[in-house]
Each structure stands twice: as C-alpha cells, then as structure tokens.
Amino acid sequence: MDHxxxxxxxxxxDVRAQFTGEPVPDEVLHRILSAAHAAPSVxxxxxxxxxxxxxxxxxxxxxxxxxxxxEVFAATLDASAARRFARIKIDGVLESTLSIVVTYDPDxxxxxxxxxxxxxxxxxxxxxxxxxxxxxAATAENLGVGWVSFYREPFLGDLLAIPAGVRPLAWLxxxxxxxxxxxxxxxxxxxxxxxxxxxxxxxxxx
Amino acid sequence: MDHxxxxxxxxxxDVRAQFTGEPVPDEVLHRILSAAHAAPSVxxxxxxxxxxxxxxxxxxxxxxxxxxxxEVFAATLDASAARRFARIKIDGVLESTLSIVVTYDPDxxxxxxxxxxxxxxxxxxxxxxxxxxxxxAATAENLGVGWVSFYREPFLGDLLAIPAGVRPLAWLxxxxxxxxxxxxxxxxxxxxxxxxxxxxxxxxxx
Numbered sequence: 482m483d484h485x486x487x488x489x490x491x492x493x494x495d496v497r498a499q500f501t502g503e504p505v506p507d508e509v510l511h512r513i514l515s516a517a518h519a520a521p522s523v524x525x526x527x528x529x530x531x532x533x534x535x536x537x538x539x540x541x542x543x544x545x546x547x548x549x550x551x552e553v554f555a556a557t558l559d560a561s562a563a564r565r566f567a568r569i570k571i572d573g574v575l576e577s578t579l580s581i582v583v584t585y586d587p588d589x590x591x592x593x594x595x596x597x598x599x600x601x602x603x604x605x606x607x608x609x610x611x612x613x614x615x616x617x618a619a620t621a622e623n624l625g626v627g628w629v630s631f632y633r634e635p636f637l638g639d640l641l642a643i644p645a646g647v648r649p650l651a652w653l654x655x656x657x658x659x660x661x662x663x664x665x666x667x668x669x670x671x672x673x674x675x676x677x678x679x680x681x682x683x684x685x686x687x
Numbered sequence: 688m689d690h691x692x693x694x695x696x697x698x699x700x701d702v703r704a705q706f707t708g709e710p711v712p713d714e715v716l717h718r719i720l721s722a723a724h725a726a727p728s729v730x731x732x733x734x735x736x737x738x739x740x741x742x743x744x745x746x747x748x749x750x751x752x753x754x755x756x757x758e759v760f761a762a763t764l765d766a767s768a769a770r771r772f773a774r775i776k777i778d779g780v781l782e783s784t785l786s787i788v789v790t791y792d793p794d795x796x797x798x799x800x801x802x803x804x805x806x807x808x809x810x811x812x813x814x815x816x817x818x819x820x821x822x823x824a825a826t827a828e829n830l831g832v833g834w835v836s837f838y839r840e841p842f843l844g845d846l847l848a849i850p851a852g853v854r855p856l857a858w859l860x861x862x863x864x865x866x867x868x869x870x871x872x873x874x875x876x877x878x879x880x881x882x883x884x885x886x887x888x889x890x891x892x893x
Contacts, residue, residue: 605812
C-alpha cells in the first residue's frame with residue numbers, strides 16, 4: 482500500500498467492473514469518512530452528509546433506475562457513439578461492497594454563509610471537495626470508487642428518504658477491487674481521449 | 688515535507704494571512720497542476736482550465752472587488768455576527784505568490800457528455816475534484832492555498848477575458864506560507880465550530 486499523495490492522485494480510477502464485493506473493515510471506512518469530513522467548506526458550513534447504503538433492496542432499486550437512465554442517454558446518441566457506449570459498463574452498484582451517497586444541505590450554516598453571498602453554488606463545491614478527499618483516501622486504502630451519475634435526484638431523494646431541500650450529489654460505489662486500470666475506462670473504450678495539460682494552462686488572461 | 692495522504696488531508700488549511708510571497712519553482716507548480724489535471728471528470732470531459740495570475744494590476748483590481756463584496760456581505764449581518772466578521776481576513780490576493788483561477792467550460796466534450804444527461808451540475812463537480820487535488824498537492828509541497836469567493840463571476844470573467852459561457856469557479860491564492868494553522872480560521876475567530884463526523888453519517892436511509 483503506497484500512501485504518498487502523488488502516487489495516489491495518479492493511481493486513482495473511476496471503477497465500474499473490478500469490484501470484488503469483499504468486506505471493508507470498519508476502521509478503514511472510518512478513516513475514509515474522516516478524510517472526507519476534513520475537506521474545506523465555504524464558511525466552514527460542512528454541508529455534506531454520507532448515507533452508507535448496504536441494503537440489497539435499495540441497491541437493486543437504484544440499479545434498475547440507473548439502467549433505465551442509461552437507455553435514456555443511449556437514445557440521444559448517433560449510431561457510432563451508440564456502438565461505443567454499448568461496450569461501456571456504467572456502474573458497479575450490485576458488485577461493490579457498499580455505496581456512499583453524499584448529499585448537500587444548502588441550509589447548513591445559514592442564513593449568512595461566509596463566502597457564499599455572491600456565489601450560490603459555493604456550497605455544492607464544498608461537497609465535491611469532500612468527495613475527492615474520500616476518493617483519494619479510498620485509493621490509498623487499495624479500494625475502488627465509482628461515481629454513478631445516471632440518476633435523477635428526486636428518485637434518489639425518495640429512495641433514501643432524504644429531507645426536502647437536501648440534494649443527493651453523488652452515488653459512490655466503494656469496495657475492494659481486483660486491480661485499478663492504468664488508463665481510464667472511457668479512454669480504453671475509445672469514448673474520449675485525455676487533453677494535454679498544456680492546453681488547459683493560461684497566463685494572466687485566458 | 689510529509690507526502691503521506693492522510694497527513695496532507697488533515698494538515699491542509701484555507702490560508703488567508705500566512706503567505707510570504709516567496710517564489711514557487713516552476714517544477715513545483717507543474718506537479719501541482721498535473722495533480723489537478725489528473726482528477727476524475729464526468730464523461731472524461733476534463734472541463735477545467737487554469738489561469739495563472741501574477742500580473743499586479745489584475746490582482747489589485749480583483750482585490751478591490753473582493754473588498755467591495757466584503758462590505759456587501761457585512762451589511763447583511765446582525766451586530767454580533769458583524770463584530771466577529773470584522774476580525775476575519777478573507778483573502779491573501781496581494782500577499783500570496785500567485786493566484787490560480789480555475790474555470791468550467793460546459794461545452795467541453797459535448798454535446799453528449801456521458802454521465803451528465805440527468806445531472807446538469809455534474810461538470811461543475813468535476814472541476815471541484817480538480818481543485819481539491821490541486822489543494823492537497825500544494826499542501827504536500829508545503830504551500831498554502833486560499834479559496835477566495837467574495838466575487839461576482841461576470842466581474843472576474845471580464846477581468847481575465849474568459850470566453851462567454853465559461854465560468855470562473857474559483858480564485859485560489861497560492862504560495863509559500865510561514866505555517867499552516869492547526870485550527871481553521873473561522874473556528875479560531877469564533878465564527879463557527881466544526882460538526883462531529885458522527886452527525887453526518889447515516890445508514891441505508893437518512
């Protein structure tokens with residue numbers, strides 16, 4: 482296990498097919514959640530919550546919903562893209578050990594959240610910082626994480642009895658994996674290639 | 688310098704007052720930007736760009752804008768909160784070595800971004816994952832990062848000649864620091880206390 486941060490950052494993958502379903506020890510899960518909870522947040526609002534989903538019926542219901550949404554997306558593609566998409570596995574909901582749904586509560590720390598008056602989305606951003614901490618910690622623990630985003634927020638809110646106003650931002654599959662691929666799935670399957678860093682860097686002005 | 692990921696995650700702070708203004712070597716900056724660029728993104732869209740701002744006139748113009756927005760926020764507070772807010776430094780724009788503005792291009796990888804058809808904000812989330820990679824890499828390099836969010840997106844877009852449709856999501860001050868505080872500024876100054884992790888964890892349903 483290599484905990485050096487650059488190694489973890491570059492080794493991290495978005496996992497769909499490599500989950501083994503083996504258990505995750507409680508102390509490992511606690512370290513991962515503590516890492517997420519140590520993220521920065523606008524106005525120290527810490528607007529995230531974590532719903533740990535192990536229940537089989539809930540996971541099956543979510544999986545069915547995801548595969549319905551897969552069809553919705555597939556119907557928008559031209560023939561060539563549809564063929565490439567057909568090869569791509571989009572979730573490991575049933576095979577992974579558990580899932581973690583990360584939510585955003587816009588009322589937390591309100592009404593005057595320091596640093597959010599001019600940028601309404603700043604609370605969303607905080608939750609994503611927590612998600613990346615979680616993802617890297619899990620990678621350091623030799624676990625895989627797969628972010629599933631083929632879902633409608635109201636469906637997931639109802640499924641998990643999330644209070645009105647709180648948004649489920651991410652469904653993350655988590656668990657031991659056979660291995661992490663060295664190339665992202667979407668690149669391996671010819672969906673899209675990574676952009677060179679130099680194209681993304683500008684100086685003083687765009 | 689300790690590169691172990693849990694150490695970095697828990698040592699990381701949002702820096703305002705501790706920047707020294709000393710130089711950041713090019714190879715260090717490259718490692719940090721490469722870490723950001725290695726983040727996961729919806730549909731492998733990599734919708735981020737990084738504008739490195741060193742120009743003094745741009746930083747002064749942004750600093751003036753931030754302090755105007757500080758007054759806008761202060762005017763919304765009751766007397767007790769206003770007194771606490773008055774003690775809090777909100778930016779290190781002029782004292783830090785450079786700033787990195789991270790942007791979001793919703794058109795990148797479009798029109799059919801895999802994983803975004805049901806969640807319009809998924810591209811924003813990707814950019815935030817890159818920001819957290821950047822933040823942790825900088826912390827590992829013993830640099831400080833401070834996210835300044837007292838600004839209006841159209842002002843910053845104009846200031847940096849960012850193309851229409853591209854959103855500036857974050858202004859990050861970056862550079863060497865005298866030290867990292869062990870307690871977040873907003874807690875040290877009595878603005879808000881951190882929430883226990885146990886309150887944020889739910890099982891199967893909220």
